[in-house]
Amino acid sequence: MWEQIRSNQIRSVVLTIGMGALLILIGYFLGLAFDNAIAGLVIAILVWAVLSLVGYFQGDSILLSMSRAKKIKRDDHPRLYNVVEEMKIASGLEKMPNIYIIDDPALNAFATGRDPNRASVAITSGLLQKLNRDELQGVIAHEISHIKNRDVLLMAMCSILLGTIVLLAWYGSRFLIFGSMTGSRRSSSSGGGGGAQLIILVVALVFMILAPIMAQLIYFAISRKREYLADASAALYTRYPEGLASALEKLGASTGQLKSANKATAPMYIVNPFRKKGMKASDLSSTHPPISERIRILRAMAGASFNDYDQAYRKEHRGEGVIPAVSIAAETVPIATIKLEGETGEPNEIQRARETSDVMWRLSNYNTITCECGAKLRVPPKFKEPIIKCPHCGRTHQV
Amino acid sequence: MVAGIIIGIIVGVLLIIFLIIYNGLVRRRNQVKNAWAQIDVQLKRRYDLIPNLVETAKGYMKHERETLESVTKARNLAQQLSSAGAGERAKAEGELSSVLSRLLAVVENYPDLKANQNFLALQEELASTENKISFSRQYYNDSVLRYNNQTQMFPSNIVASMTGFKASEFFEVTLAAEREAPKVSFTQ
Numbered sequence: 001m002w003e004q005i006r007s008n009q010i011r012s013v014v015l016t017i018g019m020g021a022l023l024i025l026i027g028y029f030l031g032l033a034f035d036n037a038i039a040g041l042v043i044a045i046l047v048w049a050v051l052s053l054v055g056y057f058q059g060d061s062i063l064l065s066m067s068r069a070k071k072i073k074r075d076d077h078p079r080l081y082n083v084v085e086e087m088k089i090a091s092g093l094e095k096m097p098n099i100y101i102i103d104d105p106a107l108n109a110f111a112t113g114r115d116p117n118r119a120s121v122a123i124t125s126g127l128l129q130k131l132n133r134d135e136l137q138g139v140i141a142h143e144i145s146h147i148k149n150r151d152v153l154l155m156a157m158c159s160i161l162l163g164t165i166v167l168l169a170w171y172g173s174r175f176l177i178f179g180s181m182t183g184s185r186r187s188s189s190s191g192g193g194g195g196a197q198l199i200i201l202v203v204a205l206v207f208m209i210l211a212p213i214m215a216q217l218i219y220f221a222i223s224r225k226r227e228y229l230a231d232a233s234a235a236l237y238t239r240y241p242e243g244l245a246s247a248l249e250k251l252g253a254s255t256g257q258l259k260s261a262n263k264a265t266a267p268m269y270i271v272n273p274f275r276k277k278g279m280k281a282s283d284l285s286s287t288h289p290p291i292s293e294r295i296r297i298l299r300a301m302a303g304a305s306f307n308d309y310d311q312a313y314r315k316e317h318r319g320e321g322v323i324p325a326v327s328i329a330a331e332t333v334p335i336a337t338i339k340l341e342g343e344t345g346e347p348n349e350i351q352r353a354r355e356t357s358d359v360m361w362r363l364s365n366y367n368t369i370t371c372e373c374g375a376k377l378r379v380p381p382k383f384k385e386p387i388i389k390c391p392h393c394g395r396t397h398q399v
Numbered sequence: 400m401v402a403g404i405i406i407g408i409i410v411g412v413l414l415i416i417f418l419i420i421y422n423g424l425v426r427r428r429n430q431v432k433n434a435w436a437q438i439d440v441q442l443k444r445r446y447d448l449i450p451n452l453v454e455t456a457k458g459y460m461k462h463e464r465e466t467l468e469s470v471t472k473a474r475n476l477a478q479q480l481s482s483a484g485a486g487e488r489a490k491a492e493g494e495l496s497s498v499l500s501r502l503l504a505v506v507e508n509y510p511d512l513k514a515n516q517n518f519l520a521l522q523e524e525l526a527s528t529e530n531k532i533s534f535s536r537q538y539y540n541d542s543v544l545r546y547n548n549q550t551q552m553f554p555s556n557i558v559a560s561m562t563g564f565k566a567s568e569f570f571e572v573t574l575a576a577e578r579e580a581p582k583v584s585f586t587q
Binding site: 090091 | 430434437441520523524527530531534535537538542
């Protein structure tokens with residue numbers, strides 16, 4: 001059963017402990033620069049603790065404000081709100097997550113929040129107008145899975161750990177170079193022991209250079225695995241893997257980069273915001289598995305259960321599975337019947353684009369007046385006049 | 400003396416295991432209850448939406464009086480049975496779902512109705528409520544499966560039978576065409 005997908009976190013925890021060990025070693029070597037290993041350890045752990053506390057309590061609001069996301073209510077975009085609510089119900093999440101729209105034509109989405117009771121999903125306006133209902137459902141299911149599997153907190157904490165290691169290694173290596181120069185002068189005056197100290201310093205310096213790279217590789221390994229698991233959960237929640245597959249296809253076809261994303265926040269998104277076209281499948285230095293592979297796995301699924309996802313994954317990876325054995329129930333879950341686009345009066349892409357832009361204007365406090373001639377007047381919040389003239393036909397309107 | 404201590408430890412360990420299993424069963428049973436309440440919320444929402452939808456559609460669908468009446472009738476019947484058991488209720492709700500999908504299929508023949516903003520908003524709400532019903536049912540059935548497994552499997556079945564945990568009923572709707580695309584015919 002999918003609850004036990006958490007057992008896979010053992011692997012993630014082991015990798016995280018590996019990153020923690022790197023941090024402690026960094027602290028130790030940093031201490032060597034001051035001839036006091038304990039001081040280095042204390043500094044390393046202190047920096048990490050402060051950053052973690054900030055990340056834990058304020059991480060989601062920092063991330064959301066950095067990406068200039070705007071919170072919406074049910075009336076702002078009923079369809080998006082309904083889709084999120086549907087996935088909240090399907091996943092058995094207790095509290096409705098907050099919904100944000102990022103005003104950006106790039107196609108992307110992410111989830112954030114330290115626990116399932118304080119979670120948010122954000123989607124770009126570009127993606128919102130590009131996807132039909134089933135595809136939107138697939139993407140939201142993927143994000144809700146990240147919340148439900150508690151990936152969000154894990155990835156946030158890992159990225160803070162990584163950030164601390166990079167930060168300390170950067171300063172540490174400079175301290176070491178500076179410290180070794182003064183240190184060698186001191187040891188030459190006292191005589192003896194200089195050789196051994198030099199070797200330690202060289203080792204420390206090499207480690208300072210390698211540690212961030214190692215930490216990054218560990219981080220990427222954790223985050224890629226989480227993407228597969230979220231895809232598997234999304235297929236199970238929607239009982240319709242094709243929805244997510246088709247959404248990923250649209251995401252993969254676009255090359256627009258998200259303006260407000262940066263390297264630290266990249267793993268939070270549904271697809272890597274900095275991807276280039278034709279990325280290699282075995283690319284170690286990527287936070288996300290290649291989109292084409294994720295689509296192939298989803299389309300190869302015979303049913304919608306974890307077992308079906310695992311089977312499809314094994315075909316791609318020469319027999320190696322992705323989902324831990326305890327989570328695979330023998331039962332099969334049938335895929336829901338394929339629906340046609342625009343079947344129940346669903347808006348087409350142009351209508352969706354209009355709808356989304358209306359929402360974005362409204363969220364920026366613009367007042368929209370529809371003139372009888374068909375023109376839409378967007379009245380900025382600073383506009384103080386009581387009436388406005390339609391520039392198209394000349395009719396006047398009350399503001 | 401030593402034997403007394405050993406027996407004491409064994410009894411203590413058994414008691415702890417018993418409590419852990421018991422608490423697990425309670426948690427699962429509450430999950431089932433919550434999941435059922437969630438279905439209830441969505442079904443009630445559907446009862447509330449249908450009169451509005453029928454009222455809006457009436458003005459446009461002159462030739463579909465029968466369809467509209469059957470929707471209203473199915474809704475009232477389902478609402479009456481809302482305090483009945485899971486099995487009986489599921490049947491009434493399944494019937495309501497199928498007449499509703501028939502109604503939404505014939506809407507295709509009325510372009511004026513399809514252009515009505517009020518109707519479009521209602522249709523989105525109704526379609527989403529239908530989805531929410533099937534997703535909450537899906538979650539309910541999964542919860543029931545997990546709970547029932549626990550009441551039947553060793554060793555938790557011993558605790559379950561001692562403390563009176565009974566297996567729950569699934570919410571099955573026998574409706575093959577549920578998520579299928581409605582068949583649209585343009586011949587009236």
